[in-house]
Amino acid sequence: MTSPKPFIKGKRGVVGVMIRGEKMLTIRRSQNVTAPGKLCLPGGTIEFGETEEQALVREMQEELSIEVIPVTCCWRSVTPWGTKLAFWYAELSEHAIPTPDIQEVAEAFWMDRHEIVQATEVLPSLPRFIEAWRDGEVCLPIRYR
Helix, strand or coil, X not given: CCCCCCCCCCCEEXXXXXXXXXXXXXXXXXXXXXXXXXXXXXXXXXXXXXXHHHHXXXXXXXXXXXXXXXXXXXXXXXXXXXXXXXXXXXXXXXXXXXXXXXXXEXXXXXXXXXXXXXXXXXXXXHHHHHHHHHCCCCCCCCCCC
């Protein structure tokens, strides 16, 4: 599998794609951050000097107190406001329990693709990611069915 080419300039973010069974780790953003209350996959800004993988590990630790192992960049997109996002599939221990930092994350959920598609109050990047997965643009260890 070939990874998408990295972004060079502009504001950049990383998004974690963690899977258990047929479900993805999804969060509801806290009221203290941009786009409060919106549903999305966990992630955040890539800081100066960080690799995408380093940012993913740091963000998952900060937001959810979980340790992840980045596996591969599975998709890239640009938000309507110009932030370049790198979606990284990452491994997570089956025993890890995401514990939200309430300053950034109100709640964490395990949701299947049907639940995600039917959800309201989502960041635009989430349905776009699910559509790309459906259309075969995203390679994950589970199939879109």
